[in-house]
Amino acid sequence: xxxxxxxxxxxxxxxxxxxxxxxxxxxxxxxxxxxxxxxxxxxxxxxxxxxxxxxxxxxxxxxxxxxxxxxxxxxxxxxxxxxxxxxxxxxxxxxxxxxxxxxxxxxxxxxxxxxxxxxxxxxxxxxxxxxxxxxxxxxxxxxxxxxxxxxxxxxxxxxxxxxxxxxxxxxxxxxxxxxxxxxxxxxxxxxxxxxxxxxxxxxxxxxxxxxxxxxxxxxxxxxxxxxxxxxxxxxxxxxxxxxxxxxxxxxxxxxxxxxxxxxxxxxxxxxxxxxxxxxxxxxxxxxxxxxxxxxxxxxxxxxxxxxxxxxxxxxxxxxxxxxxxxxxxxxxxxxxxxxxxxxxxxxxxxxxxxxxxxxxxxxxxxxxxxxxxxxxxxxxxxxxxxxxxxxxxxxxxxxxxxxxxxxxxxxxxxxxxxxxxxxxxxxxxxxxxxxxxxxxxxxxxxxxxxxxxxxxxxxxxxxxxxxxxxxxxxxxxxxxxxxxxxxxxxxxxxxxxxxxxxxxxxxxxxxxxxxxxxxxxxxxxxxxxxxxxxxxxxxxxxxxxxxxxxxxxxxxxxxxxxxxxxxxxxxxxxxxxxxxxxxxxxxxxxxxxxxxxxxxxxxxxxxxxxxxxxxxxxxxxxxxxxxxxxxxxxxxxxxxxxxxxxxxxxxxxxxxxxxxxxxxxxxxxxxxxxxxxxxxxxxxxxxxxxxxxxxxxxxxxxxxxxxxxxxxxxxxxxxxxxxxxxxxxxxxxxxxxxxxxxxxxxxxxxxxxxxxxxxxxxxxxxxxxxxxxxxxxxxxxxxxxxxxxxxxxxxxxxxxxxxxxxxxxxxxxxxxxxxxxxxxxxxxxxxxxxxxxxxxxxxxxxxx
Ligand code: FES
Ligand code: FES
Numbered sequence: 001x002x003x004x005x006x007x008x009x010x011x012x013x014x015x016x017x018x019x020x021x022x023x024x025x026x027x028x029x030x031x032x033x034x035x036x037x038x039x040x041x042x043x044x045x046x047x048x049x050x051x052x053x054x055x056x057x058x059x060x061x062x063x064x065x066x067x068x069x070x071x072x073x074x075x076x077x078x079x080x081x082x083x084x085x086x087x088x089x090x091x092x093x094x095x096x097x098x099x100x101x102x103x104x105x106x107x108x109x110x111x112x113x114x115x116x117x118x119x120x121x122x123x124x125x126x127x128x129x130x131x132x133x134x135x136x137x138x139x140x141x142x143x144x145x146x147x148x149x150x151x152x153x154x155x156x157x158x159x160x161x162x163x164x165x166x167x168x169x170x171x172x173x174x175x176x177x178x179x180x181x182x183x184x185x186x187x188x189x190x191x192x193x194x195x196x197x198x199x200x201x202x203x204x205x206x207x208x209x210x211x212x213x214x215x216x217x218x219x220x221x222x223x224x225x226x227x228x229x230x231x232x233x234x235x236x237x238x239x240x241x242x243x244x245x246x247x248x249x250x251x252x253x254x255x256x257x258x259x260x261x262x263x264x265x266x267x268x269x270x271x272x273x274x275x276x277x278x279x280x281x282x283x284x285x286x287x288x289x290x291x292x293x294x295x296x297x298x299x300x301x302x303x304x305x306x307x308x309x310x311x312x313x314x315x316x317x318x319x320x321x322x323x324x325x326x327x328x329x330x331x332x333x334x335x336x337x338x339x340x341x342x343x344x345x346x347x348x349x350x351x352x353x354x355x356x357x358x359x360x361x362x363x364x365x366x367x368x369x370x371x372x373x374x375x376x377x378x379x380x381x382x383x384x385x386x387x388x389x390x391x392x393x394x395x396x397x398x399x400x401x402x403x404x405x406x407x408x409x410x411x412x413x414x415x416x417x418x419x420x421x422x423x424x425x426x427x428x429x430x431x432x433x434x435x436x437x438x439x440x441x442x443x444x445x446x447x448x449x450x451x452x453x454x455x456x457x458x459x460x461x462x463x464x465x466x467x468x469x470x471x472x473x474x475x476x477x478x479x480x481x482x483x484x485x486x487x488x489x490x491x492x493x494x495x496x497x498x499x500x501x502x503x504x505x506x507x508x509x510x511x512x513x514x515x516x517x518x519x520x521x522x523x524x525x526x527x528x529x530x531x532x533x534x535x536x537x538x539x540x541x542x543x544x545x546x547x548x549x550x551x552x553x554x555x556x557x558x559x560x561x562x563x564x565x566x567x568x569x570x571x572x573x574x575x576x577x578x579x580x581x582x583x584x585x586x587x588x589x590x591x592x593x594x595x596x597x598x599x600x601x602x603x604x605x606x607x608x609x610x611x612x613x614x615x616x617x618x619x620x621x622x623x624x625x626x627x628x629x630x631x632x633x634x635x636x637x638x639x640x641x642x643x644x645x646x647x648x649x650x651x652x653x654x655x656x657x658x659x660x661x662x663x664x665x666x667x668x669x670x671x672x673x674x675x676x677x678x679x680x681x682x683x684x685x686x687x688x689x690x691x692x693x694x695x696x697x698x699x700x701x702x703x704x705x706x707x708x709x710x711x712x713x714x715x716x717x718x719x720x721x722x723x724x725x726x727x728x729x730x731x732x733x734x735x736x737x738x739x740x741x742x743x744x745x746x747x748x749x750x751x752x753x754x755x756x757x758x759x760x761x762x763x764x765x766x767x768x769x770x771x772x773x774x775x776x777x778x779x780x781x782x783x784x785x786x787x788x789x790x791x792x793x794x795x796x797x798x799x800x801x802x803x804x805x806x807x808x809x810x811x812x813x814x815x816x817x818x819x820x821x822x823x824x825x826x827x828x829x830x831x832x833x834x835x836x837x838x839x840x841x842x843x844x845x846x847x848x
Contacts, residue, residue, distance in 0.1 A: 001013065001015075002014070002060050002061060002064050003065065004063045004064065005067050006023065006027060006029070006068045006069075006070065006073070007068070007069060007070060007072055007073030008073065011027065014060060015059070015060050015061030016060070018055070018057075018058065018059065019046070019058035019059075019068070020032060020034055020044050020056045022060060023055055023068075023070065024185075029072060030181070030185035031071040031179070032044050032045075032046060032055050032070055032178070033096055033097075033100065033178070033182070033343070034056060035128075035423065036423040038779055039054045039056060039057040039780075040128070040779050041100075041128045041779065042054060042097065042100045042101075042128060043097055043100045043127075044056045045101075045103045045126075046069065046070050046103060047070075047107050048063070048066050048067070048068050048069075049066055049067055050107070051107065052103065052107035052108075052123075052126070054126070069106075070103070070178075071099050071102060072178075074102075077148075078148070079177055080154055081144050081147045081148055081154065082102045082105070082177070084154050085143040085147065086098065086137075086140040086144075086172065086176045088140075088143065088166070089136045089137075089140035090166065090168075090744075090747055090749065090750050091132060091137045091139065092169045092176060093616035093618065094131050094343065094390060094391045095169075095389065095391070096182065096341075097128065097130075097131075101124055101137050101141070102176060104124050104126070105144060107123070109145060113145055113148060115141075115145060117138055117142065120141045120787075121134070124138070124787045125787050127787070128784055128786065129342070129787075130339075130340050130341055130754075130784065131342075131754045132753060132754050133750070133755075133758075133790060134753075134787040134790050135753045136746070136750050160628065161627075161628030161635035162625065162628055162629050163625050163626065163628075163743045163744075163810075164741065164743070164745065166744060166746045167624065167625055169618060169621050169747070170614070170621045171620070174389075175389070180389045181388055181389060182343055182346070182388055182389050182391050183348055183388045183418075183420075184346045185388075186348055186388070186418075188348060188350055188418075190415055190416055191348070191415070191416040191418055192263065192409075192413065192416070192417055192418075193265065193266040193417070193418050193419070194260055194405060194417050194419045195260075195261055195269040195273065196244075196257035196259070197258045197261060197273045197278070198254060198256065198257060198258065198425070198428065199253070199254050199256040199257075199258060200280060201254070201280055201282050201283075202252070202463075202498040202499075202774070203250060203284065203285040203298075203300075203498045203773070204250065204280035204282045205250050205281040206246070206249060206250070206279075206280060207279040207281055208279040209247055209258060209259060209276065209278050210276070210277040210278075211223045211225070211275075213275040214261065216275075217263075217268065217272045219264050219271075220263055220272045222262045222409065222412060222413050223259050223262070223276070224244065224260040224409060224412060225247075226242070226243070226245060226249070228244075228408070229244055229408060230375065230376055231374055231375050231377055233375075234371050234375060234400040235399075235464065235466070236371070236399070236466075236467065237465060238469070241399075241464040241466075242256065242257075243375060243405070244258065244259060245257065250283070251280075252463035252464065252496075253462060253499060253501065253773060254500075254773060254774060255428045255429035255500060255501075257405065258278055260405050261273050262417065266418075285497075285773040286298065286300065286305070286497045286498050287498060287499060287773055288460075289437070289458050289459065289493075289495035290437070290458065291497075292306075293306065293458075293493070293495055300463070300498065305495055306495055307468050308468065308469040308472055309493050309494075310491070310492035310702075311490070311491055312492075313488070314488050314548060314549065315452070315485075315487030316487055317453075317489045320443065320451040320487040321443055321451075321452055324443030324451050325445050325528075326444050326445075326527040326528060328441065328442055328520050328523040328527070329439070329441040330440060330519065330836070330838055331438070332437075332439075332440065332519065332838045333435075333436070333840065334436045334438070334840050335762075335840055336433055336434070336435045336460075336499070336502065336768045337432060337433035337505060337762050337766060338427060338430075338766070339392075339394045339432070339433075340779070341391060341392025341393055341394060341396060341397070341615075342391050342392050343361060343390070343392055344421045344423055344426045345361070345397070345401040345420070345421045345426055346402060347360045347402040347403040347405075348406060348417065348418045348419075349406035349407045349411075349417050351410045351411065351416070354382060355381075355384060356383050356384065356407055356410055358386065358407060359388055360388070361390040361391060361397060362390075362397050362398070362403060362613065363393050363395070363398045363615055364653035365385035365386070365611055365644070365645055366385075366650040366653075367398070368383075368385050368403050369383045369385045369645050371400050372385075376407065376408070383407070383645070384644075384645055385643075386642065387644070388642070390613060390614065391616070392616050393615035393654065394506045394615070394758075395431075395503065395504030395506055395508065396430055396431055396504070396505065397615065398653060398654075399431055399501070401421065401429060402421060406418065424778065424779070427778070428775060429500075431500065431501045432462070432500050432501070432502045432503070432505065432768070433502060433507070433511070433762070434471055434472075434475075434494075434505070434509065434512065435460040435502065436457060436458065436459045436475065436509075436513075437457075438455060438456070438458075438512065438513065438515075438516040439456045440453065440454070440517065440520055441453070441455070442454075442520040444524050444528065444535075447538070448524065448528040448530050448538050449485075449538060450483050450485040450524075450539045451487060452487035452488065452489075453480040453485075453487075453488050453489075453520075454488070454489045454490070455491070455513070455516065456490075456491045456492075457472070457476060457479065457491070457513060458493050458494075458495065459471065459472050459475065459492070459493070459494045459495070459502070459509070460494075460495060460502060461495065461496060461497075462496070462497055462499040462501040462502045463498060464496075466503030467503045467504045467508075467655075468501075468502060470508070470509075470587075471494070471502070471504065471505075471508050473492070473589070475510060475512050475513045476490045477584075478510040478581075478583070478584075479513035479516070479517060480548035480549075481517040481518065481521070481548070481580065481582070482541050482547070482580055482581065482582035483536075483539040483540065483548065484539055484540070484542075484545040484547075485539065486546055486548060498773045500770075500775075504655055506818050507583070507815050507818055508655075508815060510815070510816075510819050511819050514581050514819050514820060514823055515823045518579040518580070518581075518827065519823055519827070519830070519836065521535050532570075532577075533566070536563055537560065537563050537567075540559045540563055541557060541559055543555045543802075547582075549709075549711055550707065550708050550711075551709060551711050554715075555800060555801075555802040556714070556804045556809065557715070557800055558717060558738035558798045558800040559580065559582070559719070561799070561800065562580070562737065562738055562796075562798045563580070565734075565736035566578070566719055566721045566734050569723070574831075575723075575724065575828065575832045576721055576723055576828060577721065577722040577824040577825055577828025577829070577830070578719065578722075579719070579720055579820035579822075579823035579824040579827060580717070580718065580719045581719075581720075582717050582718075583716050583815050583816035583819055584711070584712035585657045585658055585661045585716060586656055586658045586661060586662060586697045586699075586714065586812075587652075587655070587656050588697065588699040588710075589699055589700070589702045589711055589712075591699075591701075592696075593662065593696065593713075594651070594662065594666075594694050594695065594696050595610070595662030595664070595665055595694065596650055596663070596666050596693070597609065597623075597667045597669070597670040597692070597694075598649055598670060598690050598691065598692050599627070599674050599690070599691050600690040600691070601683060601684075601686040601687050601688065601690075602687070604637075604683055604684045604687070606633055606637060606638050606639070606671075606683065607641055608623050608624065608641065608670075609648040609649065610623060610641075610648055610651040610666065610667065611648040611649065611651045612652075612663040613654040614654075615654055617659070617814045618744065619654065619659040619660065622660050622743050622744065622747075622810075623640055624638055625743050625744060626664050626668050626807065627671050630672055631671050631674065631675055649694070651663040656812070656815075657716065657811075657812025657815045657816065658812060660743065660807060660810045660811070661713070661714055661804075661806050661810060661811060662697060663695075664743070664810055665695040666693050666694055668808070670691045670692060671691075673692075673693060674686070674691045697712075697713040699712060699713060713804075713806070714812075716737070716813060716816045717816075718737045718817075719735075719736045720734065720736070720820040720821055721733070722824040722825050722828040723828065724828050724829070727846060728829075728832070728846050729791070729847070730828070732793075733756050733793045733824070734794045735793060735794065735795050735817075736798055737797055737817075738799065739816075740799065740800075740803055741799070741807075741808045741809035742810070743808070745797065748795075748797070751813045751814055751817045752813065752817045753793050754817065755814075755816075755817020755818035755819075755821065756817065756818065756821050757789075758817075760791075760821060762840065763821065763822035763840055764825065764847040765784070765789065766784060767782070767783050767841060829842065829844075829845060
């Protein structure tokens with residue numbers, strides 16, 4: 001046994017163990033998070049003998065006599081300062097990376113309490129944050145240093161909570177100090193652990209499965225096979241995803257689960273899985289969507305290899321083409337992208353009589369409830385889902401990943417079951433951003449006025465449908481850009497392959513088609529002889545115009561204002577890249593789309609109950625501010641409840657940039673109902689009362705015969721400008737956004753900064769290497785942007801004179817934050833050397 005101290009207390013542990021396991025499992029210090037297990041992400045940062053270290057890479061054997069510090073060992077003053085600084089700076093989103101950032105800052109402060117921004121950026125280079133783009137984390141650390149260095153007194157928090165004002169995130173302190181519970185931080189009495197044995201081949205027939213040796217392992221509790229699953233499919237829209245692959249069936253990607261193994265201790269799962277023998281008949285995988293479409297291609301699913309087909313046709317492109325003075329046709333390629341949320345997928349299922357109680361980190365507890373009850377052939381009421389803090393999502397936590405497996409094992413064993421993916425397993429199993437191959441033709445008149453766009457968009461939806469149909473649809477509906485012309489002909493095809501499934505990812509197909517149309521505009525501007533800014537300003541929609549999808553542009557559109565906001569920057573630079581974008585708020589296209597809220601008075605406080613998943617984008621804080629604005633109550637009087645299928649009504653999935661507008665409006669309506677009783681009264685007089693409201697966005701379906709169908713209740717608009725430095729790296733990004741009424745400005749800035757950095761990663765640094773269906777990277781080699789890779793990001797909000805009616809005029813910003821970044825970067829390089837980079841990640845740049 002090795003002796004050392006943790007936060008001043010003597011501890012002993014076996015030399016072969018990892019420090020992170022001793023901290024998290026034995027000492028229950030869950031501020032130390034496990035994001036990658038490779039020493040690459042920094043979420044497990046601790047201070048050992050005064051130096052920053054990652055606990056996942058520390059063997060206890062090397063720690064004899066060491067002094068280890070975690071956040072819990074900081075002084076009360078330090079805790080208060082970090083809480084205040086991170087909150088005021090708006091540095092906290094999902095929070096999973098934040099305790100590691102705080103301890104890295106503490107290690108820096110031990111030697112340098114007056115750091116520059118560059119020194120802070122260098123210090124946190126080993127800590128990845130996928131949410132914030134690092135800008136506000138650096139702000140927070142600078143602020144904390146100032147308070148500690150100058151022994152400043154912390155001001156008393158007196159935020160009003162009103163909209164358009166900053167308010168620190170709900171649960172800021174819990175996230176900063178690592179006190180908040182993510183799923184993996186929970187331990188339930190008598191809990192066992194489960195894990196799926198994954199496929200060895202992306203396409204193979206399973207000939208036999210032999211679990212006899214594995215079952216003899218002394219720690220094995222149960223092994224489940226496909227025949228143990230009442231309904232062996234998952235999938236929100238199309239249930240085509242096998243819970244477990246049966247003997248006689250085919251694997252479709254390496255993330256397929258063959259059997260589900262349970263053990264009394266997590267550390268024995270791999271040993272048990274290694275004893276399971278599976279015989280395969282290996283087949284050649286289909287890895288390109290264009291190959292999957294060939295007549296001779298083997299069928300990956302009974303209905304064929306085409307998941308969905310979209311045709312969007314307005315006006316007369318043939319006539320427009322005949323009139324066009326300039327026409328460009330170009331092929332584009334955009335790759336898969338890994339969500340890389342910092343919290344790996346985790347779920348706990350607890351059997352309670354004939355019901356299950358789920359603790360999860362998903363983007364929709366109601367979808368989860370539906371999928372699990374269908375899989376087990378039980379009623380929805382028998383599945384109680386509760387969301388813990390969610391460590392990032394970006395669309396990647398909409399599908400079942402671990403929840404169904406935890407539920408299945410708990411149902412069979414009647415024990416509490418935890419399922420958590422390792423980071424490498426998460427990379428293999430989780431859904432990705434769709435790879436897209438696009439051919440686009442765009443034409444304009446002699447002045448640069450756009451006349452038409454024709455495009456073919458082929459997406460790779462991988463092994464299973466996930467949300468591939470709607471993603472393709474949004475790629476098509478947004479393909480012609482936010483411009484005023486009405487001749488479009490877009491064909492979209494989403495194909496199954498043996499690659500990892502692609503699903504929802506920030507941008508939802510629009511990032512891909514925006515890359516094509518914005519590059520085409522640059523080519524046309526050159527042909528016309530006008531600037532990239534001019535061609536966009538000439539064509540940008542204004543209220544009353546008609547979008548290429550036929551929808552009349554509403555009065556709250558401020559696209560031109562976003563272009564005006566960057567005009568000086570474009571005029572004063574010879575070379576710049578620019579891209580515009582629009583992105584829907586809400587699911588739209590005639591589908592049910594509801595925000596729901598109950599407000600209730602409990603113990604003298606107003607509880608706001610919605611199932612909107614706060615995946616780090618800040619919907620809880622938005623709901624709080626809307627409640628404060630509507631009722632006049634101070635934030636201390638308002639409680640935002642976590643999503644829970646018993647307590648909170650179904651507010652739909654956190655998807656399509658919809659929660660601010662949809663759930664926000666339902667919070668406003670419920671709060672207004674409360675105000676009818678409350679006005680001037682004492683809140684305790686209303687103890688026990690509940691007020692319910694729902695907001696339904698009414699839209700027209702795809703293919704509606706209406707001349708001007710309403711596809712979406714609202715659109716956000718944006719313009720981004722990218723400037724290169726002398727070293728040809730990105731020096732500055734100017735991001736002008738129309739998000740309607742901004743509810744929390746610093747939080748909205750954080751969304752844009754995070755989106756821009758995610759866009760930089762997609763365009764330049766992230767290399768999603770995949771060959772024959774097998775990933776060729778680890779988390780550490782994925783190329784996620786780090787703090788020192790971030791350029792200056794200048795966020796500017798613009799607003800139309802007239803705002804939308806819902807949610808005080810707010811529109812979603814989560815997705816559009818990253819949409820224009822990649823084409824703006826490509827535009828900057830094109831402007832610099834006149835070489836069009838049509839394939840991502842972009843080559844011939846200093847990032848290569
Ligand atoms: S979990 Fe230790 S560095 Fe990522
Ligand atoms: S706040 Fe940093 S990863 Fe989410």
